[in-house]
Amino acid sequence: MSTATVTMSPFTPSATAAAGSAGATRLRLTRRGRVVLTSLAAIPLVVGALFFALNGGGAVATGDQVNVQFHYVTVESGQSLWSIAETVAPSADPRDVIADIVSLNQLESAVVSPGQRIAIPSQYER
Known part of the structure; x- marks a missing residue:
């Protein structure tokens, strides 16, 4: 009986496959795999954003009416908001x-006219 010896070149496909499987295998993502992975990561973020957008922050409106009384001042001739x-x-x-008065009365500017009634914020009432 004769024994045959097979020698393999280091560049044959079977030799490189054997050498590659002996080391650590590398994970290679295809384009489709990257799209799927990105989509799976983005779905919880989108769901969370929609939840917070639709939730509205948890503000509760009530039917209680609050009667707020304002002190009013009628502007006389020669008066300004500064005075x-x-x-x-x-x-x-x-x-x-002045900034609080303009905000409360929703004035476009700090210019007032004689005879105009202006509400005074409650923190400045005497």
Whole structure:
């Protein structure tokens, strides 16, 4: 009986396959795999964003009515918001008082006309 010896070249396909399987295998993602992985990661983020957008922050509206009484001042000839602010809140900064009055009355500017009624914020009432 004769024995045959088979020698393999280091560059044959079976030799490189054997050498590759002996080491650590590498994970290779295809384009489709990256799309699937990205989609799976994005779904919880999208669901969370929709939940918070539709939840509205948890504010609850009630049917309770609150009666708020405002103190009103009628603007006289020669008066400005600065002079009114100094009158109603002498210890406060007039710029802050004017900003609060403009905001409360939804004025477009700090210019007022004689005869105009202006609501004074409750923190400045005497």
